[in-house]
Amino acid sequence: MTSDDNTTVSRISISLPPALLEELDHMVASQGYGSRSQAIGDMVNYQLAEHKRKLGNDIMAGTITLLYDRSTRGLQKKLADIQFQHIDEVISSLHVHLTHNQMMEVLLIQGHAHKLQAIANEVTTLRGVLSGRLQLLAAIIPQIHVPAEDQ
DSSP, X not given: OXXXXXXXXXXXOOOOOHHHHHHXXXXXXXXXXXXXXXXXXXHHHHHHHHHHHHHOOSXXXXXXXXXXXXXXXXXXXXXXXXXXXXXTXXXXXXXXXXXXXXXXXXXXXXXXXXXXXXXXXXXXXXXXXXXEEEEEESOOOOOSSOOGGGO
């Protein structure tokens, strides 16, 4: 069996209770998936990325999304300093003014999962950060430069 991108795929069979299958079909329809297989494939990919993140040794790409109060004294400088301290992992950042005092910032990151988790912990626990979320993918971005430890 092949998928749309001409790569080989394997067919598996799963058994689900009727209520769970009904919920799956509802999700497939409401989120616009082309098939149950596509939806289940997305779920498996997400769970594999979470598993790799917890192991901590794989290089992964992802984002840290922050919502913070920009009026908190020194917060923006601390965020900029942390990004500079982790320049090998922080690829890019984008910030957006949501309201007079609230900002959303998204950091594009790549590196060992345990290091990315540590960076996320560092920024999300700063005073003035209202919420933060780390999202990692089992993918990597082509390197722009070689980290010092790999030279």
